[in-house]
Amino acid sequence: MHATAPAPDRRSTLLFGRPGSHDDAQRLGEAVARTWHTTPYSSQPDIPLSIVASLALIPVKDHPGDIARTINEACDQHLVRGLREVWIHHWAQRPELAPAFAPMMAWLTKKVPSDLARSVRKVVETCLQHGLLEMTGSSDPGERSQVDVLSWTLTELRSPGARQRLGEFHTPPQVSQLIANVAVDGLPPAGERFLEPAGGSGGLFRALAQRLRELGGDPADYEWVLVELDGLAAAAAAVNAIVWGLGPRVVVARGDALRDPQVAERAGAAGVQLRAERDSILARVATIEGVRRVIDLVERAAEGHLP
Numbered sequence: 001m002h003a004t005a006p007a008p009d010r011r012s013t014l015l016f017g018r019p020g021s022h023d024d025a026q027r028l029g030e031a032v033a034r035t036w037h038t039t040p041y042s043s044q045p046d047i048p049l050s051i052v053a054s055l056a057l058i059p060v061k062d063h064p065g066d067i068a069r070t071i072n073e074a075c076d077q078h079l080v081r082g083l084r085e086v087w088i089h090h091w092a093q094r095p096e097l098a099p100a101f102a103p104m105m106a107w108l109t110k111k112v113p114s115d116l117a118r119s120v121r122k123v124v125e126t127c128l129q130h131g132l133l134e135m136t137g138s139s140d141p142g143e144r145s146q147v148d149v150l151s152w153t154l155t156e157l158r159s160p161g162a163r164q165r166l167g168e169f170h171t172p173p174q175v176s177q178l179i180a181n182v183a184v185d186g187l188p189p190a191g192e193r194f195l196e197p198a199g200g201s202g203g204l205f206r207a208l209a210q211r212l213r214e215l216g217g218d219p220a221d222y223e224w225v226l227v228e229l230d231g232l233a234a235a236a237a238a239v240n241a242i243v244w245g246l247g248p249r250v251v252v253a254r255g256d257a258l259r260d261p262q263v264a265e266r267a268g269a270a271g272v273q274l275r276a277e278r279d280s281i282l283a284r285v286a287t288i289e290g291v292r293r294v295i296d297l298v299e300r301a302a303e304g305h306l307p
């Protein structure tokens with residue numbers, strides 16, 4: 001990887017010490033929105049939200065300093081490629097969530113021009129300076145569930161008019177925690193389902209997951225079903241489900257919970273289908289790779305290169 005220019009040390013420089021509070025997450029969201037609004041792409045909130053999500057989803061955990069260094073040394077286009085690879089990794093791991101992710105991945109399916117790649121770098125640098133990797137980079141899902149960075153980022157990126165129209169005022173985290181503590185006063189049996197019919201980015205699920213952990217449970221033992229009208233909020237919820245360690249039984253349905261009561265059921269069935277398709281693709285790739293290796297072996301044997 002090549003650095004674009006000899007740059008000053010842009011290592012993950014925290015502005016506010018060790019991050020992790022809701023105030024830190026809010027400051028991050030505000031800073032991302034401010035940075036994005038200085039770019040020519042300010043009318044596309046999906047891009048900075050996708051950048052924050054992609055950085056939060058980097059699968060290598062517990063090494064924020066090394067990751068920041070790699071990012072800082074990459075040129076703009078390699079940085080974009082890295083963000084795209086994180087999405088592809090999670091598409092392969094969690095195909096049932098891919099339809100919900102889609103609005104955040106769309107811009108990465110096209111060629112990214114150099115001025116957009118420069119704008120992407122600005123947002124990435126803002127995220128590093130505000131400690132995003134420290135907020136989401138632990139291998140412990142409980143640590144990663146301290147805050148909802150995507151909720152703050154999405155809220156800050158919306159125009160006040162859009163916020164009003166969507167009624168998108170996510171419940172303050174302290175209030176969600178209070179609700180979760182009252183709703184769950186003993187550890188529910190494993191397999192129980194939690195349902196959020198107007199779920200936003202999943203703030204209530206975060207509070208419930210933390211409550212379950214507090215009671216000695218593991219959120220991954222439960223089923224989580226969320227319906228959300230807005231595509232970006234639903235995408236944020238799907239990302240959060242992974243970041244917060246909600247486990248393998250998560251359904252995020254984009255739709256109208258009032259007008260279409262079957263929307264979650266259909267999304268769940270589609271998810272089962274998508275997992276089966278993913279498995280079949282991987283099996284075919286494995287078969288092709290196996291055949292390729294056998295051919296290679298035969299050729300080496302024919303040429304007398306085998307012991």
Ligand SMILES: C[S@@+](CC[C@H](N)C(=O)[O-])C[C@H]1O[C@@H](n2cnc3c(N)ncnc32)[C@H](O)[C@@H]1O
Nearest residue numbers: 169170171198199200203228229230256257258
């Ligand atoms: C006030 S926010 C609350 C979000 C979340 N429950 C929380 O506590 O943070 C309301 C959310 O519900 C979504 N919403 C509103 N009407 C809906 C509907 N009929 N079906 C699904 N989602 C809906 C909005 O897009 C918005 O994200």
